Structures are given as structure tokens and as C-alpha cells.
Amino acid sequence: MRDLRSELLRSDPVAREVGPSPADFDLMRRRILSSRPVVTPRRVGPRLVLALVLSVVAVNGALVTRSRLSLGRSDPPRDALVGDTGGEVALRQVQYRTPGGTRVFWTLNPNLEVR
Amino acid sequence: MYKKVGASADMRLADLFDAHSGRLYRLARRLAATPEEARDLVQETFLRVVRAPNSVPSGPVAEEAWLVRILVNLSRDQWRRRTSRRRLEALHQAHSWTLASADPESAVIAQTTVWRALQMLAPRRRAAIVLHELEGVGVAQIARLLGVSLVTVRWHLSRGRRELARAIANYEEDHS
Numbered sequence: 001m002r003d004l005r006s007e008l009l010r011s012d013p014v015a016r017e018v019g020p021s022p023a024d025f026d027l028m029r030r031r032i033l034s035s036r037p038v039v040t041p042r043r044v045g046p047r048l049v050l051a052l053v054l055s056v057v058a059v060n061g062a063l064v065t066r067s068r069l070s071l072g073r074s075d076p077p078r079d080a081l082v083g084d085t086g087g088e089v090a091l092r093q094v095q096y097r098t099p100g101g102t103r104v105f106w107t108l109n110p111n112l113e114v115r
Numbered sequence: 116m117y118k119k120v121g122a123s124a125d126m127r128l129a130d131l132f133d134a135h136s137g138r139l140y141r142l143a144r145r146l147a148a149t150p151e152e153a154r155d156l157v158q159e160t161f162l163r164v165v166r167a168p169n170s171v172p173s174g175p176v177a178e179e180a181w182l183v184r185i186l187v188n189l190s191r192d193q194w195r196r197r198t199s200r201r202r203l204e205a206l207h208q209a210h211s212w213t214l215a216s217a218d219p220e221s222a223v224i225a226q227t228t229v230w231r232a233l234q235m236l237a238p239r240r241r242a243a244i245v246l247h248e249l250e251g252v253g254v255a256q257i258a259r260l261l262g263v264s265l266v267t268v269r270w271h272l273s274r275g276r277r278e279l280a281r282a283i284a285n286y287e288e289d290h291s
Binding site for chain 1: 125129132136137141144157227229230248279
């Protein structure tokens with residue numbers, strides 16, 4: 001039996017075939033180079049603005065909701081509001097504390113207008 | 116700045132292709148069944164570079180090893196997908212060859228037998244045999260190229276030679 005290397009060399013397709021021409025390689029090269037994704041700078045401006053707007057809206061919404069809840073909690077019973085005041089205008093006071101600890105007092109007339 | 120980065124990446128890719136495509140094609144052709152399959156393997160290897168340009172190490176030796184490993188892995192993926200179909204075809208063809216008498220085409224058939232037997236080897240084993248026997252690459256360099264240990268390369272070479280020798284001996288027995 002002939003040795004393995006000579007058998008393999010005898011049947012080596014690289015030795016028997018012509019192989020791709022320089023033009024074939026060039027075509028493959030161009031195909032590969034053109035498949036490279038184009039790197040473009042990422043546009044962060046509009047995204048940043050949108051994120052800022054959304055966060056401002058969210059913070060505002062949260063603050064308004066919180067204020068309303070606080071207002072509702074500090075409402076005294078209705079009877080107390082419209083009690084006999086001897087002809088004087090019945091006032092009511094709303095007190096609440098902000099998350100930072102500041103105490104806020106609102107004095108309201110019967111039409112719920114701040115005085 | 117982006118243009119500069121893109122241009123340098125293009126240049127690197129072009130340099131890699133120019134430096135290694137010929138050698139990779141030869142290896143791919145010896146691993147693949149057809150020239151078309153070999154071209155696909157080379158192209159897909161470079162497309163991997165396109166997808167992950169930063170993973171290619173710098174320096175010609177390290178680049179080559181990286182590209183060869185990718186090519187062998189791609190060949191292994193292909194082989195796994197087609198393994199059952201190919202084995203059936205090869206069995207069928209081996210049977211036909213044993214029935215063929217010694218005619219003027221027997222030399223061509225013998226060549227095909229060797230090559231078919233090589234195609235039957237698992238891709239890493241085939242790569243080790245091709246690199247060592249056809250390209251004359253040393254065991255240590257094959258280990259580096261394939262990313263395996265010296266012992267593994269020696270084992271693949273030993274098993275591969277035995278399997279090929281068996282296939283060739285079978286053919287010669289049938290045609291003596």
C-alpha cells in the first residue's frame with residue numbers, strides 16, 4: 001500500500017482544480033467589504049429631549065396626585081364646615097406636609113377659594 | 116471620527132482578506148466537498164470578521180489561527196447538518212465502487228475513494244490530517260491553529276490515518 005501522504009497528494013483537489021480566479025477573489029472581497037454595516041453617529045438629542053419631557057410630566061403628575069390625596073385626607077367632616085358660625089363666613093383650613101417636611105396651611109372660604 | 120473608525124475597519128478587513136483568503140481557500144477546499152462549498156466557507160469566515168471585528172487578534176500569526184479556527188468550526192457546523200445524509204450517500208457510493216472493475220477510470224475512482232474517505236472524517240480530524248499531511252504543518256502549530264492540545268492533535272492524526280488507511284486498503288483489496 002502506498003503511503004497515505006502520497007495518496008492524499010494524488011487526490012488533492014487543490015492540485016487538480018484551477019481554483020477561484022483573481023476576479024472571483026475580488027468579487028468575494030467586494031461582497032465582504034460591502035456587507036460591513038455603516039457606522040453612523042447615534043443621534044441622542046431628540047431622545048434626550050423626549051426623556052426630559054416625559055420625566056417632567058411624570059414628576060408633575062405625581063406631585064398633583066399627591067397634593068390631591070393630601071387635600072382629601074385633611075378635609076374635615078362636612079358638618080363641621082357648614083356648622084353654625086353665627087352669621088360669619090365658614091372657613092376651613094387645609095394643612096399638609098410636603099415630602100421635604102414643610103407644613104402648608106391653606107385657608108379656604110365656602111366656595112373653596114384660597115383666601 | 117466615525118468615518119475614520121469605519122475606514123480603518125474597512126482597511127483591516129481588506130488587509131485580512133488579502134493576506135489570508137488564498138490560504139483559507141486552499142484549506143476550505145480540502146475540507147469541503149465542492150469548490151462552491153469551499154468558497155462559501157471562506158466568505159462566511161470573513162463575514163464573521165465583519166460581524167465581530169474586535170474579536171480578531173492582532174498580528175499575522177494570531178489572525179491566521181483565529182481565521183482557521185473559525186473556518187474549521189464553520190465546516191464542522193456544515194458537517195453536522197449534513198452528516199447523516201452524507202454518510203448514507205458515501206455508503207452507497209462505496210458499495211458501487213467495490214463493484215467497479217479495474218478499468219481505465221480506476222485511477223480516478225481510487226482518488227475519489229481517498230478523498231471520500233477523508234470527507235468521512237470529523238472536520239477537526241480532517242483538518243488535522245489536511246494541515247499535517249498536505250500542508251506540512253507541524254503538530255504544535257496545528258494545536259495552536261485549531262485551539263486544541265498537542266495530545267488531541269496527535270490523537271486525531273493517529274485515528275485519522277488509521278481510518279484513511281483502512282478505507283484505502285479496502286479499496287485495494289477489492290481491486291486487486
